Structures are given as C-alpha cells and as structure tokens.
Amino acid sequence: MTEYRITELAEVSGISVRNIRVYQDRGLLPPPEVRGRTGWYTEDHLVRLNLISRLLERGYTFATISELLIAASHGMKVEHVLRDKPRGGRLRNFKRVANITLTELRRTFNASDRAINLSQKLGLLAKEGPQFVVRNPELLEGAETLVKGGIEIEKLLDHWIRVEADLSDVARSFVSMITDKYFDENLFEMSEKSALELAELIQTVRPMAHDIVETAFAKALDLEISRAIGEANKLYDGGGDNDGE
DSSP states (O other): OOEEOHHHHHHHHTOOHHHHHHHHHTTSSOOOEEETTEEEEEHHHHHHHHHHHHHHHTTOOHHHHHHHHHHHHTTOOHHHHHSOOOOSOTGGGHHHHOOEEHHHHHHHHOOOHHHHHHHHHTTSEEEETTEEEESOHHHHHHHHHHHHTTOOHHHHHHHHHHHHHHHHHHHHHHHHHHHHHHTTSOGGGOOHHHHHHHHHHHHHHHHHHHHHHHHHHHHHHHHHHHHHHHHHHHHHHHHHHHHHO
C-alpha cells in the first residue's frame, strides 16, 4: 500500500498540511502511523480527505461530517444521522407526550405572558386545554440551555422574529427569480412546456435556497464568533497591559 509523509499527502490530495492537521485535531482524520519520528499516511487517509473535502464543499459542518463518519464506521446509513431522533434530555420527552404545562413554562424558562404569546405566534407552542403542545422539543431544549446561561427567553424570541422578517426578504429574492421569468404571462395561457419548466424550477428552488442560506449563515456565524473572540482578546490584552504599567 502506498504511504505518504504529511507533505506528500498534502501534495496528492490538494489539501494543505495545516488543514490536514486541523482535520486530525477535530477527529475527522485518523492519526498517521508513527515510525521513528515520521508519521506515515495511507491510501485510506487520502480517501478520507477527499470525502471530507466533498462534504465541506456541500456546506456540511465539521460536527455533521464527524457524525456521518462515525455512523459509517458503525454501518449506519446517512438517514440515521440526519433524521430526528430522541435523545436523553427531559424536554425531548415532550416529543412523545407533546405537551408542557404553564407552571413548567414559568419555572423552566421564567416565561412571561409576552414570551408565551410570542412562542405561540412563532409556532413553538400551541394552546390545548390547560396545557401547551410543544411543536419543536429540540428548539425548546436549546432555549432552556440559553436561559440557564443567563439569556432572557424574550430576547431570544425577539431575535427570532427579526430573523423571520429578514428571511422573508431572502425568500422573496429567490422566488423573484421564477416570477420575473414566468409570471409576466397569463398562467392559464402558459404552454405545457413552460408549465413543466415552472414546476421543475419550483421543485428545485426550495432545497437549493435552503442549502445556500444554511451555508451562508454558517459562514457568517463563524466570522461573527471569530470577530467577537478577537474583540474580547483585544480588551483582555489591553487590560493586561494596563495592569502591568
């Protein structure tokens, strides 16, 4: 079997030495076999690198790639990773019982009447008798984690409403690609060929737009996290310099 030093692996794969080490640190790429003071990589490492590259190009995050690779190593299929699955959290049990009481909302989330109304408006909760149906238990559990971290639930919901408004503009821009081309005609007089093209475009635009928005948001979020950490480091370093004077 062909073996490579890390520089040779970088050359044949087209992936930098730095990124190869990043993938190793993140557990995506198995470590090389070390003989003496040299690490040796095999064709299996090259295949894995090519797979990681393709998944990254398609917009998958490191976390998702890791889950997919672990699943594959256990003989699982992709849908086992991507489909919803119950996990051990308390609120995830609501996926079965599908309800939560007003008392639990007050105690767990410190939820005000306004927060509860916003949750209903956003479709997170639906009133059913004396209780509330939980529409998305995973989101609700994520909200609980933020509340425990000191984030007010109303602030989170207000951000959600802002995002919905922004995404309406994004959705409108995608839809306009179709409407600008086809909707200047009378739909009832559209030819069969045009109608089929329109149907195909509508089927295509939804997953495509979803992937574009998800990829762009993940990139923007990473940049904002890096920027925030950089700003915090500047403040910390500045404070350290002042302390030393």
